[in-house]
Amino acid sequence: MSARRTAGARATTGVAASALALAAFAVAPAHAADGGSTPGAGTTTTSTVETKAAKGRTWRVRTEKQLRTAVRKANKSAGKDRIVLLRSIRFDTRGSAKGGAGRGDLDVRGSLVVLGRGKTINAKEVDRVFDVRADSRLVLKRVTLRNGAPAETESGGLIRSRGTVVVRKSHLLDSTVAGAGASGGAVMNDGGTLRLVDTRVRGNSAERAGGGIEALGGSTSLVRSRLTGNSTGTGAGPGNGGGLHLTGNGTVVVRDGLVAGNTAAAEGGGLWNSATGTFTVERTTVRRNSAAGAAADQGGGGLYNDGGALTVRGSEVHDNTATGAAGSGGGLLNNLGSLVLVTSEVRGNSAPRAGGGVEANVGTTTVIGSTLLANSTGAAPGNGGGLHLTGAGTVSVDTTQVVGNTAVEGGGLWNAATGTMTVTGSTITGNSASGAAADQGGGGIYSDGTTTVTGSTISRNSATGAAGSGGGVLNNQGRLTVGGTTLEANTAKRAGGGIEANLGTTSVARSVLSGNDAGTAPGNGGGLHLTGAGTVEVSQSKVYDNRAVEGGGLWNSATGTMSVTDTHLRGNTASGAAADQGGGAIYDDGGDLTVMGATIEANKATGAAGSGGGILSLGGDLTMGWSALDGNSAPRAGGAIEVNGGQAALTNVDADGNATGAAPGNGGALHITGAGTVTWTNGVITANSATNEGGGLWNSATGTLTATGIDFGANTAPDGPDAYNDGGTMVVNGGPVLPGTGI
Numbered sequence: 001m002s003a004r005r006t007a008g009a010r011a012t013t014g015v016a017a018s019a020l021a022l023a024a025f026a027v028a029p030a031h032a033a034d035g036g037s038t039p040g041a042g043t044t045t046t047s048t049v050e051t052k053a054a055k056g057r058t059w060r061v062r063t064e065k066q067l068r069t070a071v072r073k074a075n076k077s078a079g080k081d082r083i084v085l086l087r088s089i090r091f092d093t094r095g096s097a098k099g100g101a102g103r104g105d106l107d108v109r110g111s112l113v114v115l116g117r118g119k120t121i122n123a124k125e126v127d128r129v130f131d132v133r134a135d136s137r138l139v140l141k142r143v144t145l146r147n148g149a150p151a152e153t154e155s156g157g158l159i160r161s162r163g164t165v166v167v168r169k170s171h172l173l174d175s176t177v178a179g180a181g182a183s184g185g186a187v188m189n190d191g192g193t194l195r196l197v198d199t200r201v202r203g204n205s206a207e208r209a210g211g212g213i214e215a216l217g218g219s220t221s222l223v224r225s226r227l228t229g230n231s232t233g234t235g236a237g238p239g240n241g242g243g244l245h246l247t248g249n250g251t252v253v254v255r256d257g258l259v260a261g262n263t264a265a266a267e268g269g270g271l272w273n274s275a276t277g278t279f280t281v282e283r284t285t286v287r288r289n290s291a292a293g294a295a296a297d298q299g300g301g302g303l304y305n306d307g308g309a310l311t312v313r314g315s316e317v318h319d320n321t322a323t324g325a326a327g328s329g330g331g332l333l334n335n336l337g338s339l340v341l342v343t344s345e346v347r348g349n350s351a352p353r354a355g356g357g358v359e360a361n362v363g364t365t366t367v368i369g370s371t372l373l374a375n376s377t378g379a380a381p382g383n384g385g386g387l388h389l390t391g392a393g394t395v396s397v398d399t400t401q402v403v404g405n406t407a408v409e410g411g412g413l414w415n416a417a418t419g420t421m422t423v424t425g426s427t428i429t430g431n432s433a434s435g436a437a438a439d440q441g442g443g444g445i446y447s448d449g450t451t452t453v454t455g456s457t458i459s460r461n462s463a464t465g466a467a468g469s470g471g472g473v474l475n476n477q478g479r480l481t482v483g484g485t486t487l488e489a490n491t492a493k494r495a496g497g498g499i500e501a502n503l504g505t506t507s508v509a510r511s512v513l514s515g516n517d518a519g520t521a522p523g524n525g526g527g528l529h530l531t532g533a534g535t536v537e538v539s540q541s542k543v544y545d546n547r548a549v550e551g552g553g554l555w556n557s558a559t560g561t562m563s564v565t566d567t568h569l570r571g572n573t574a575s576g577a578a579a580d581q582g583g584g585a586i587y588d589d590g591g592d593l594t595v596m597g598a599t600i601e602a603n604k605a606t607g608a609a610g611s612g613g614g615i616l617s618l619g620g621d622l623t624m625g626w627s628a629l630d631g632n633s634a635p636r637a638g639g640a641i642e643v644n645g646g647q648a649a650l651t652n653v654d655a656d657g658n659a660t661g662a663a664p665g666n667g668g669a670l671h672i673t674g675a676g677t678v679t680w681t682n683g684v685i686t687a688n689s690a691t692n693e694g695g696g697l698w699n700s701a702t703g704t705l706t707a708t709g710i711d712f713g714a715n716t717a718p719d720g721p722d723a724y725n726d727g728g729t730m731v732v733n734g735g736p737v738l739p740g741t742g743i
Contacts, residue, residue, distance in 0.1 A: 056081040056111070064089050067121075068106065075109040083112065085119040085143065091126040105150065108132045108163070116143025116170065123158065123175070125149035132161035134192065139166045148175035148186070155181070155214060156188030157204055164193040172212075174203045180236055182207040183245065184214030191218040191250075199225045201243075207235045209272065210245035211262060217250040226258040233265020233292075240264055240304065241272030242289060249276040259286045259302070266293035267333070268304030269320060275307030275337070283314045286331075294324035296353055296390070297361050300333030307337040307363070315344045322351040322359075326380055328388065329359030337363045345371040346386075352378035354414065355388035356405060362393040371401040372412070382407050383446065384414030385431060392418035402428040402444070408435045409474070410446030411461060417448040417478065426456045433474075436465035438494055438531070439502050442474030452481045463492040463500075467521055469529065470500030477503045477534075486512040487527075493519040495555065496529035497546060503534040511541045518548035518555075524587065525555030526572060533559040538567050543585070545571040551587030552603060556620070558590035566597040574616075577607035579673070580644055582634055583616030590619040590646065598627040605634035605642075609663055611671065612642030622648035629653065629669070635661035637698065638671035639688060647677040654684040655696075665691025666724070667698030668715060675702040682709040690717040694724035694742065701727030701739075708733060717742070 056079030059070035067089055074081035093103045104127040121143065123129050128148040132138045138161065148157040157175030159165060165187070172186040185204030187194060194215065199222075201212040211230035213220065222244075233239015242262030246252050252273070259270040269289030273279035286302040293299055299322030303310065310332075317331040330349030332339065339360065346357040357375035358365065365387075372386035385405030389395045395415065402412040411431030415421040428444040435441055441463030445451065451473075458472045471490030473480065480501065487498040497516030499506065506528075513527035526546030530536050536556070543553040552572030556562040569585040576582055582605030586593065593615075600614040613632035615622070622643065629640035639658035641648070655669035668688035672678055678699075685696045695717030699705040705725075710733055712722040720742015723732050727739040737743055 058082040058084060060084045060086050062087045064091060064093060068093070071106045071108065071112065074112045075107065077110060080111040080113065082115060084115045085117055088120040088122065090122045091124050094126050105129060105131045108136050108138045111137045113139040113141070114143055115141050118142055120144040120146060122146050123148040128156050128158050128160055130159045132159065132163040132165055134162035136163040138163070140170050141168045142170060144171040144173060146173040146175065150177060153179035153182050155183045157185045158187060160188040160190060161192045161194065162190045165189070166195045167197070167199045169198045172199065172201045172204065176204065177206045178235065179207055184210045185212055185230055187213045189213065189215045189218050189220050191216055193218060194220045196222045196225045200228065201226065201230065202228045203230065205231045205234050208232070208238065209240045209247065211242045211264070213244040215244070215246045215250050215252055217248040219251045221253040222255065222257050224256045227262060227270070228258065229261045231263040237265050239266045241268045243270045245272040246274045246277040246279060248274055252277065252279045254284050255282045257284045259284060260288050262289045264291045267291050267298050267300050269301045271303045273305045273308045273310050277308035279305070279308060279310045281312045281315050286315065286317045286320065288319045290321045290323055291327065292323045293327055296326045296328055297335055298324055299327035299351055299359065300329045301331060301349060303332045305334045305337040305339055307335060309338045310334065311340045311342070312344050313342045316347065317344065318347040318349065320349045324352065326353040327351050328353045329355045330375060331357045333359045333361065334363050334365050335361045339363065339365045341367045341370050343369045345373060346375060347371070347373040349375045350377065352380045354383045354390065356385045356407065358387040360387065360389045360393050360395055362391040364393065365395045367396065367400050368398045369400065371403065372405060373401070374404045376405065377407040379408055383409045385410065386412045388414040389416045389419040389421060391416055395419065395421045397423045397426050399425045402426065402431060404430045406432050409433055409440050409442055411443045413445045415447040415449045415451050419449040421447065421449065421451045423453040423456055428456065428458045428461065430460050432462045432464055433468060434464050435468055438467045438469055439476055440465055441468035441470045441492055441500065443471045443490060445473045446476065447474070447478045447480055448476050450479045451475070453485050455484045457486045457488070458490065459486070459488040461490045465493060467494040468492055469494045470496045471516060472498045474500045475502065475504050475506050479504060480506045482508045482511050484510045486514065487516060488512070489515045491517045491519065493521045495524045495531070497526045497548065499528040501528065501530045501534050501536055503532045505535045507537045508541055509539045512544065513541065513546060513553070514544040516546045520549055523549035525551045527553045529555040530557045530560040530562060532557055536560065536562045539565040541567045543567060543569040543572060547573045549576040550574055550581050551583045553585040556588045556591045556593050560591035562591065563594040564598055568599045568601070569603060570601045572603045574605045574610060575607050576610055579609045579611055579636055580618055581607055582610035582612045582642065584613045584632060586615045588617040588620040588622060592621045593617065595624040595627055600627065600629045600632060602631045604632065607635065609636040610634050611636045612638045613658060614640040616642045617644065617646055617648055619645035621646060624648070624653055625651040627653050629655040629658060631657045633659045635663045637666045637673070639668045641670045642673065643670070643676040643678050644673040645676050650678070650680040650683065652682045653680065655688055656684070657687045659689045660691055662691040666693045668695045668717065669697060671698045672700045672703035672705055674700055676700065677704040680707040680710060684711045685715060686713040688715045693717055693719040695721040697723040697732070699725045699728045699730040703728040705730045707731070
């Protein structure tokens with residue numbers, strides 16, 4: 001074989017020149033391929049243009065034959081060799097059983113740099129383009145590789161490598177690996193080192209996994225690169241990682257890139273991390289990818305983490321979909337692993353089952369300084385529009401915006417019965433839940449498990465279903481702790497405009513329930529509603545301007561236990577029209593209600609016969625102490641308190657400026673209906689008014705009222721300005737009040 005030196009090449013003479021010629025132009029011996037590439041017989045006559053450099057040689061090639069010869073020579077050379085493409089090249093030489101660079105793909109067995117100068121190597125489905133040995137290095141610059149198709153079941157449509165591959169400013173396009181186990185439509189990094197910079201990987205497909213890139217262990221990094229329009233699961237599947245898939249104990253970094261329009265038959269439309277993998281995505285956009293897995297633990301339209309460690313930082317994950325029948329995690333699915341989502345936006349993603357934005361199946365999921373925006377679930381069952389936790393996992397949401405997400409349950413966030421969820425310093429606003437049943441809803445948060453919300457704002461969320469409950473939060477038989485949080489302007493159809501507690505334990509401390517609305521079906525507990533034999537504690541809080549049919553502020557069930565301590569209830573409204581409806585601030589439907597150190601001020605029962613402007617206790621057990629009832633009102637009776645049956649014990653309670661209307665307008669401060677029993681020990685009852693009877697106190701024909709140590713002043717009523725007895729047993733400051741008389 002002969003070759004021509006370039007004009008600037010330095011001439012050599014004598015023995016040295018002869019030795020150099022023999023070394024430069026000898027045909028490389030055949031080598032076994034790394035799993036299936038085949039050598040040719042070789043040739044000694046090409047028009048390859050060769051230049052000797054201090055650390056290797058440079059070949060300038062125009063044809064396939066020249067390219068193969070150059071690679072073969074480089075394999076024999078100990079230096080760092082370069083190939084410069086002068087023209088685009090198409091493969092036409094198919095492989096055989098021997099491997100090497102002469103036929104099929106190009107085996108790289110040393111250190112080789114290919115300078116593409118914008119040219120293309122088109123494999124034309126003859127084979128892949130490069131096969132890199134474990135101790136070898138391949139660098140590609142400004143080259144397009146396309147139309148790779150290795151033998152059935154082989155991986156790496158364009159490049160297969162056990163060594164080091166660096167690809168810069170290049171394109172890896174339109175290649176396919178088929179057959180069982182075939183992975184890496186464009187690239188198979190088989191335990192080596194792969195680095196892509198400013199490179200596009202587009203339109204590739206794989207049967208098993210890694211439509212664009214498969215990493216089997218090793219180290220893989222993509223910088224300012226794009227994975228677009230790749231797919232996996234074209235045949236037998238399983239079909240994971242449409243853009244990139246990591247198998248085993250490897251490391252992947254995707255930085256400053258784009259992962260878009262990739263598809264997976266099962267999991268991870270864009271990216272997929274293994275159970276033992278470490279995967280980092282930084283400043284990258286992951287958009288419009290889809291995963292079609294039908295099972296509840298499949299999906300992850302944008303990203304899927306199968307038990308490893310996945311970190312997503314400073315990125316956008318938007319408009320991805322999980323499309324399978326029970327597919328979950330439209331944006332991300334963390335399956336038994338560790339997910340950290342930091343300063344990222346998860347927007348406009350969707351899933352049929354759960355986790356429109358993020359699905360956490362057990363594992364640990366941490367969301368910090370991020371946004372979950374306008375994600376949605378379907379109706380199968382459709383839980384956790386922004387984020388959904390399945391099973392005994394842990395979720396932490398910190399300084400995060402959860403905005404405008406939709407679901408059947410938990411428009412914003414959803415916690416499992418065995419899950420632990422912590423929300424800190426976050427804003428949850430404008431989310432909605434459409435579930436129609438009484439135990440569905442939770443526009444902002446739905447919790448079946450243990451949920452703690454601290455220092456957050458939950459506002460303008462809604463439970464929109466026919467009997468939807470918990471516009472802000474629904475605690476369904478779990479443990480809910482709310483501290484230092486504002487729940488404002490949330491709405492529900494049935495109950496619990498701010499919070500619905502269905503059984504379980506609910507604690508609200510140092511918080512604000514303001515401007516929430518419980519609707520009209522039946523519309524109970526504007527600020528908070530308790531269903532069933534649960535326990536509610538409200539302490540050191542403000543309950544302002546909430547609305548309901550019953551219990552404008554708070555509503556306690558017939559079997560519930562509620563305590564209200566050191567709390568200010570002001571401006572709440574109950575619109576129920578019946579005589580046993582109302583309770584502007586608090587309604588007790590027969591349970592145990594304790595109110596201590598509270599101020600109950602300017603609340604109203606506004607219905608035609610509404611009662612209990614401050615508190616309505618219907619057959620319950622009310623204990624109240626060291627509290628003030630000021631400026632509350634009701635049309636029918638009990639401007640401050642209505643006790644309808646049951647019993648009440650008041651100690652050191654003051655009532656000032658409370659009033660009834662004219663329907664009939666009895667008991668400005670307190671009214672007893674039926675066989676109720678009330679003791680009021682120590683207090684000041686002043687400036688209360690009734691349109692008809694009992695400006696201060698009113699006792700029914702079958703009631704029992706004992707008032708001791710009471711200071712009366714400036715109360716008004718046509719009959720009994722301070723107290724009126726309609727026939728029951730009434731003793732005021734040691735003196736009986738006869739039936740049909742007042743004082």
